[in-house]
Structures are given as structure tokens and as C-alpha cells.
Amino acid sequence: MNKRIINIVSILPLLLAVVLGGCKKDDYKINTNLQPVARLTAPVNNKFVKLQPATSASVTFEWDQARAEDGSLVLYEVAFDKADGDFSNPIAKFTADGGGVQNHLSLSHKSLNGIAGSAGIPALGTGKLKWTVLAAKGYNIQKASEDRIVEVERPNGFAEIPVDVYLTGEATEAGTDLSKAIRLKSISNGVFEVYTSLKDGKYQFTDRNSGTPATYSVAGTVLKEGGESTHTGTKVYRLRLDFNNTNATATEITGMGLWFAPDNKIMFDLSYAGNGMFTATNQVITFKQESWGRDERYKFRMNVKDADGNAGEEWVGSSNADNSRPTSATPLTFWELWPIANNDQWNYCYKFQTEVDTKACDVKVYFQADKAYTHEVIVL
Known part of the structure; x- marks a missing residue:
């Protein structure tokens, strides 16, 4: 019995050697070798493009494929720089189509306009951009053997239009x-x-x-x-x-009034109260008695002055040419404000609610960014 235990113990080192020998470290290494892009194919060198960033127009950049030594996929980026740049710090890079695996890139005029702006080409100006292709296999990135020039003419306006101002x-x-x-x-x-x-x-x-x-x-x-x-x-x-x-217009508002259509004149003025709001307080509103009933139609007139000091009028009213008298169930859109292009005494008027007649009221007009331009008439 003791002899059998001694024999087992004596062969344990041999068993361990076999097991450890089967766990030999894997010597596999990733092959990142590749040949860079040899030739750019489109657009032709010094291609001129009149940019139209407000449209869906685009420019397609194409090149020969790079060659990976192990035959696997290569990823591409198109890099842009100033005409005298060397791509050490490109002004823009875009991943090729197909998530980077295709040897072409469709780039919108809007994006090219942004690149041109970053390159210092002014609005309405013409300038040149240099482009090339970067091929990547793992951490190995190779610049194409050549680069090309694309000449662009920018339209008026900003390359990047803000979402908010x-x-x-x-x-x-x-x-x-x-x-x-x-x-x-x-x-x-x-x-x-x-x-x-x-x-x-x-x-x-x-x-x-x-x-x-x-x-x-x-x-x-x-x-x-x-x-x-x-x-x-x-x-x-x-x-x-x-x-x-790139146009800016400053229109001075010298006055605003509530226009009462039956009398064909301003019933009362509204004063600017700040935060885009005009108000009139504690104003008695009386409808006009006509043979057919009481007339309650109204809208608003703004007195304005342009940058050259020329005075004028602007009319603000309903989106409907004619309206019924509102009630408590009338949608809030009824009171929204819309510019009136072709104004006369009667068209695009609102109507006061029945409860307004002969009552003192506050009238508030809102020209604010967080909601549709609108107004309210509050019976006191």
C-alpha cells in the first residue's frame, strides 16, 4: 500500500509537466500592416463647387482601396485642411460611407460650407481646401500617397446656424x-x-x-x-x-393700440410692459349697437419706424378672415396673433366674448419665445 502511494507521488511531477506544457502561451499577434491609399479618384484636382448649403446637394469623394497585408478590412477617413496645410492638425475629418469601410464619402454642401468657414473662407468668398484619405488598420494609420484641392464658393450667411439665439x-x-x-x-x-x-x-x-x-x-x-x-x-x-x-433688422415700435372695427379707430393704446408684453389695464370695453345686434370686432395696430426713420403701420389679427364670438370652450388658438398682409377695416378681426361688453378689462399682448404670439382679455 505504501509502495503504491510512493509511486503516485513520484509521477506527479511528470503529470504537471505534461499539463503545463499544454498551456503554452499563445504567440499570435495582430497584423496591422497595410499599404496606404495610392490614388484619389474623385473629384478631379482643383474641382470648383458653388456651395448651396440650404439644399440637399452633395459632393462624392472617392479613392482606390488600401491593402491590408492579412487581407482584412481597412477603415477610412477623409481629412480636410487649408490649402497650405500638411494634415498634422486637419480642420475636419469625416468617416467614409458604410461606417468607414467604403472607399467613398458623400459629403453635403452644408458640411463643406462649415469646413470652408473653419478654413477662414468668408461668406460670399471663394477659397481652396486640401483633402486626402487616412487608412487605418488597428492603431496603424496611413495617409494617402497624394492629396487634392477642391475650390469652393460660399454663399452669404453663416456656415453653422445656431439652434437657439x-x-x-x-x-x-x-x-x-x-x-x-x-x-x-x-x-x-x-x-x-x-x-x-x-x-x-x-x-x-x-x-x-x-x-x-x-x-x-x-x-x-x-x-x-x-x-x-x-x-x-x-x-x-x-x-x-x-x-x-447675415441680415439684421431693427424695427422700432412707437405704439400699439386695440383697433375697434365698428368705429374704424383705436379704442385705446397698449403700453410696453417688458418681456415682450404690451398691456392696457382697467379699460371699459363697450360693443357698438347696430340694427342687427352688438358689434364686437377688434384687432391690433402697431406703429413702427424702420432704421432710416420712416414711419409706418403693421396690423396684427386673427388667422381667420371672419370669426364667431368666442366662449369659454373656444380653443386658445383663437387668440393667437398673426400679421395681416392685406388689411381693411373688417377682415381678420377677433370678437370679444359676451361677458366683456360694458366691463372694465385688462388686455395683454404677448410676443414671447416660449409660446405662440397671443393675447388675452381679462374681465375685472
Whole structure:
């Protein structure tokens, strides 16, 4: 019995040697060797492109495939630089189509316009961009054997149109605290506006109300990147910014009144109360007696002045040319405000609720970014 135990113990080292020998370290290594892209094929060198970033137009960049030594997939990026750049710090890189595996890239005019802006090519300017292809296998990245030039002409407007725009500065109602900056209303793609007052001091526009935002300023009728604008005096304005064509419009609002259609005149004026709101308080509203009943139609007239000092009128009313008298069940959209292009005494009027007749009321008009422009009539 003891002899058998001794024999087992004596062969244990041999068994361990066999097991450990079968667990030999794997010497497999990843092969990252590859040949870089040898030739760029499209677009032709010095191709001229008139950019149309507001459309779906695009440019396709193509190149010969790179060759991986082990025959596996290669990933591609297209790099862009200034005409005199060496791609040591490219201004933009885009992953090729198909998640990077295709040897082509379809790039929108909008993206190219952004690259051109980053390269220092101004709006309405023409300039050249250099491009090449970076092929990657693991950590091994190889630049193509050649590069090419694409010449672009930029349209007017900003390469990157902000999602939001804010107004801030000592001349504004919100002051210099960026977190309290006044948000502009987006009224169409790339166009923003705000009804506000300005006083003595400087102001600017930003693309957000925190951190270090991009800033914009106005010089006359031109919207520019960076800088500040200076205002003198205290006035109420509608400020409208169009980032599509770098246009800025400051329309002074010199007055607003509630237009009572039956009398064909202003019933009473509304005063600017701040935060895009005009108000009239404790006003008695009496409908006009007609042979067929009591007439209650009304809308609003704004007196305005353009940057050159030319005075004019703008009308604001209903989206409907004619309306029924509202009730407590009428949708809130009834009171929304819409510009009237072809105004006359009667069209696009609202109607007061029955309860308003002969009562003292507050009327509030809201031109604010967080909701549709609207108004309310409050019976006191």
C-alpha cells in the first residue's frame, strides 16, 4: 500500500509537466500592416463647387482601396485642411460611407460650407481646401500617397446656424447675467426675432445662455460673428436676425393700440410692459349697437419706424378672415396673433366674448419665445 502511494507521488511531477506544457502561451499577434491609399479618384484636382448649403446637394469623394497585408478590412477617413496645410492638425475629418469601410464619402454642401468657414473662407468668398484619405488598420494609420484641392464658393450667411439665439448685455432688459439672457423666437429656418427694449449700453447675441457661447453682433443691417453692438437711448424694438443671409433688422415700435372695427379707430393704446408684453389695464370695453345686434370686432395696430426713420403701420389679427364670438370652450388658438398682409377695416378681426361688453378689462399682448404670439382679455 505504501509502495503504491510512493509511486503516485513520484509521477506527479511528470503529470504537471505534461499539463503545463499544454498551456503554452499563445504567440499570435495582430497584423496591422497595410499599404496606404495610392490614388484619389474623385473629384478631379482643383474641382470648383458653388456651395448651396440650404439644399440637399452633395459632393462624392472617392479613392482606390488600401491593402491590408492579412487581407482584412481597412477603415477610412477623409481629412480636410487649408490649402497650405500638411494634415498634422486637419480642420475636419469625416468617416467614409458604410461606417468607414467604403472607399467613398458623400459629403453635403452644408458640411463643406462649415469646413470652408473653419478654413477662414468668408461668406460670399471663394477659397481652396486640401483633402486626402487616412487608412487605418488597428492603431496603424496611413495617409494617402497624394492629396487634392477642391475650390469652393460660399454663399452669404453663416456656415453653422445656431439652434437657439439669446440677447444679453448691459443695454438689455436682462442685463449682463448670461443665465438670464432673453431667448429669441425661431420664426423660420435660420431666422430669429425678439420684441424687447434697449437702453444705453452694449449688447450682443449668443447661441446659448451658459458656458462660453458663440457670439454675434449687429453693424447697421449686417449680422456678424463676434463683437458687441452699442445702443443709445431707450426704445422698444422688434429685432430680427437672419443667419441665412447675415441680415439684421431693427424695427422700432412707437405704439400699439386695440383697433375697434365698428368705429374704424383705436379704442385705446397698449403700453410696453417688458418681456415682450404690451398691456392696457382697467379699460371699459363697450360693443357698438347696430340694427342687427352688438358689434364686437377688434384687432391690433402697431406703429413702427424702420432704421432710416420712416414711419409706418403693421396690423396684427386673427388667422381667420371672419370669426364667431368666442366662449369659454373656444380653443386658445383663437387668440393667437398673426400679421395681416392685406388689411381693411373688417377682415381678420377677433370678437370679444359676451361677458366683456360694458366691463372694465385688462388686455395683454404677448410676443414671447416660449409660446405662440397671443393675447388675452381679462374681465375685472
